[in-house]
Amino acid sequence: MRGDKHLLLDVNVIVDTWLGLGSEEITEKILDLSRADQVKLWLSASSIPTIEYVAKRSFKQRGVPPDEVQTLVSGLMTDLFQCVDILTNYGFDQKGIYSSxxxxxxxxxxxxxxxxxxxxxxxxxxxxxxxALGEVPVFNPAQALAWITSSDTAKGSIPFIDLAAQQHRILPNIEKNIATVLRHGQYIMGPEIKQLEEKLATYTGAQHCITVASGTEALLISLMALGIGPGVEVITPPFTFVATAEVIVLLGATPVFVDVEPDTCNIDPSKIKAAITDKTKAIIPVSLYGQPADMDEINAVAAKHGLPVIEDACQSFGATYKGRKSCNVSTVGCTSFFPSKPLGCYGDGGAIFTSDDALAQACREIRVHGQSKRYVHTRIGVGGRFDTIQAAVLLAKLEQFEWEIKQRIKIGAQYNQLMDQHGIQRVQQRPDRTGVFAQYTVLVDNRDELQKRLTEGVSSSSFTLPPSPLSIPTAVHYPIPLNEQPAYKTLCKGAETPVAAALAQRVISLPMHAYLATDQQIAISTTVAGAGVIK
Incomplete structure (x- = not known):
C-alpha cells in the first residue's frame, strides 16, 4: 500500500456515509486509511457548504428534531475534518472550464x-x-479502495527529489501562510522572519539565528563578520560545491584546500594542522551529503591556534553530531534553504547560527548593508535579507520537518542495506553522528556508462506489474575538485588532494527524499546492480 495517492471526495460520498446509504462501509475503510496516514483525502472548499446544506436537509427529512440537526451535523463535520484537508480553487480558469x-x-x-x-x-x-472534464479519473468507493491498494510502481521514472509529494502533504498550511503575507504586505523583514528565526534557533540550540538570502550569503556574511579579507587564508576541503571557496576568494582571501576522508568525503581533520600558517584565520569544514564532519577534532585543532570554525552546513540542517544539532557545533554554522535541501523553501534562502552575541549583531548589520539603524552604516555590508514569503513557506514545512528527518534516516538506512547486499560501494556514515542524506551517493568505476543506462531506462523485472523501462535520474556531486577548477587553480593553496580527485571520478547520487517508497528503493538498487557496468 502506498501513501502517495490522493482522493477528492464528492458531496454524495460523505452524505451517504453519514446516512448509512450506498457504500458507507467501504467509504469508512477509506477514511480509516486516511487516519492511518496511508492515503491522502481531500475536500474541495466549494463542497463544504453543499455538504452542510444537504446533510441538514436529509436529517430533517428523516425526522431528526430541528434543534438537534445543527449539533449533529457540526459534530460530523468536525470528525470529517480530522480525515481530510481542504483544496482551494486557486487558478480556476472560469472561462475555459465553464464553457465546456x-x-x-x-x-x-x-x-x-x-x-x-x-x-x-x-x-x-x-x-x-x-x-471531471476528462482530466481526472472518477471512481466509486469500491473502485477507489481497489485503486488505493493496487501497486503502480512501474512508472516511467522516479523523481530525484519529490518536492510535489511534500507540497501535497502541507498544501493548506503553505497557502494559509502565504495568504497571510499577502494580506499584511510586509514582503521584506515581515513578522514571519522573526518567527522563523526564533523557531530555527530553538531547534538547533544556538542562541541566534540570522536568516539571509542564500547559503552562499550565509557563508559570505559570516566571513565578513569575522573580519576575513585580503592577505589571509581560510582552510576548507576541495570536494564541495563552489560557494564554499567562492566566498573566500570574493573577500580577497586565499582558500587553502585540505584533502577529505575516503569513506565520508568530509575534510580529514588529521591533515588540517599541517595546513595552518600564520596567515590562517578560519576553518570551514563542509558537512557533505548531510553528514557533519568530525567537528570535535576540528574544533580542537582550531582552539589550539585561536581560529574560528564555520560549519558549512548547507546540506546538513537537521543532522546531529554526538547529540548536538548541526549548525550549533562550532563558532558559526551556515545553512541553505535551496529547494532541494532537507529544509528547503521555494527559492533561494539561508541562515547563520551562532551563540556569540557580537558575531550575531555583526551578521544582522551586514545583511542590511551594514546598518546599525536606518541610514547609519557602521560596517561594509550587502543586501542579504531573506524574503518574508519564503519564511512563510519554511514555517509550514517546519511543522513536519522532524518527521521528514526520521524518514530520511530510515530511507538512508534501507538504501545502505540494499547497496551492501548488491556489493555497491557507498559513502559511509559514522556511528557518532546522524546524516540527513541531502543526497544518497554511491561510488562506481564506470559512472558515465551507468548514468547513460539509468537515464535511458533499464528493463527491470523487480515489479509486481509487467517489466517496463525504468528511468532513474542521477547527479554528480561533484565532478571536479575546486583546486582543479579553472577559476581557482591560481587562487588557492594547499598540498595535493588525491582522495578528493579520486572521489570526483566515482561519486554518483541517486534519488533521495523523505517520500521515497521502499519498492522504489528496491527498484533503484536492483536496476543499478543489474545495469551490468559496476566493477
Missing amino acids: AKDFEDAQIAASIRSLHGASVCIVSEDEEFD
Missing part, C-alpha cells in the same frame, strides 16, 4: 484537484455521470 462544463459544481471540484500537480489522484463519487 456540463455541471458547474462538478467542474469546480475537478478544478480544485488541479493544484495537486504530479500526484496520483482520483475523484470519489457515487455519481456515474460526474463531469
Whole structure:
C-alpha cells in the first residue's frame, strides 16, 4: 500500500456515509486509511457548504428534531475534518472550464484537484455521470479502495527529489501562510522572519539565528563578520560545491584546500594542522551529503591556534553530531534553504547560527548593508535579507520537518542495506553522528556508462506489474575538485588532494527524499546492480 495517492471526495460520498446509504462501509475503510496516514483525502472548499446544506436537509427529512440537526451535523463535520484537508480553487480558469462544463459544481471540484500537480489522484463519487472534464479519473468507493491498494510502481521514472509529494502533504498550511503575507504586505523583514528565526534557533540550540538570502550569503556574511579579507587564508576541503571557496576568494582571501576522508568525503581533520600558517584565520569544514564532519577534532585543532570554525552546513540542517544539532557545533554554522535541501523553501534562502552575541549583531548589520539603524552604516555590508514569503513557506514545512528527518534516516538506512547486499560501494556514515542524506551517493568505476543506462531506462523485472523501462535520474556531486577548477587553480593553496580527485571520478547520487517508497528503493538498487557496468 502506498501513501502517495490522493482522493477528492464528492458531496454524495460523505452524505451517504453519514446516512448509512450506498457504500458507507467501504467509504469508512477509506477514511480509516486516511487516519492511518496511508492515503491522502481531500475536500474541495466549494463542497463544504453543499455538504452542510444537504446533510441538514436529509436529517430533517428523516425526522431528526430541528434543534438537534445543527449539533449533529457540526459534530460530523468536525470528525470529517480530522480525515481530510481542504483544496482551494486557486487558478480556476472560469472561462475555459465553464464553457465546456456540463455541471458547474462538478467542474469546480475537478478544478480544485488541479493544484495537486504530479500526484496520483482520483475523484470519489457515487455519481456515474460526474463531469471531471476528462482530466481526472472518477471512481466509486469500491473502485477507489481497489485503486488505493493496487501497486503502480512501474512508472516511467522516479523523481530525484519529490518536492510535489511534500507540497501535497502541507498544501493548506503553505497557502494559509502565504495568504497571510499577502494580506499584511510586509514582503521584506515581515513578522514571519522573526518567527522563523526564533523557531530555527530553538531547534538547533544556538542562541541566534540570522536568516539571509542564500547559503552562499550565509557563508559570505559570516566571513565578513569575522573580519576575513585580503592577505589571509581560510582552510576548507576541495570536494564541495563552489560557494564554499567562492566566498573566500570574493573577500580577497586565499582558500587553502585540505584533502577529505575516503569513506565520508568530509575534510580529514588529521591533515588540517599541517595546513595552518600564520596567515590562517578560519576553518570551514563542509558537512557533505548531510553528514557533519568530525567537528570535535576540528574544533580542537582550531582552539589550539585561536581560529574560528564555520560549519558549512548547507546540506546538513537537521543532522546531529554526538547529540548536538548541526549548525550549533562550532563558532558559526551556515545553512541553505535551496529547494532541494532537507529544509528547503521555494527559492533561494539561508541562515547563520551562532551563540556569540557580537558575531550575531555583526551578521544582522551586514545583511542590511551594514546598518546599525536606518541610514547609519557602521560596517561594509550587502543586501542579504531573506524574503518574508519564503519564511512563510519554511514555517509550514517546519511543522513536519522532524518527521521528514526520521524518514530520511530510515530511507538512508534501507538504501545502505540494499547497496551492501548488491556489493555497491557507498559513502559511509559514522556511528557518532546522524546524516540527513541531502543526497544518497554511491561510488562506481564506470559512472558515465551507468548514468547513460539509468537515464535511458533499464528493463527491470523487480515489479509486481509487467517489466517496463525504468528511468532513474542521477547527479554528480561533484565532478571536479575546486583546486582543479579553472577559476581557482591560481587562487588557492594547499598540498595535493588525491582522495578528493579520486572521489570526483566515482561519486554518483541517486534519488533521495523523505517520500521515497521502499519498492522504489528496491527498484533503484536492483536496476543499478543489474545495469551490468559496476566493477
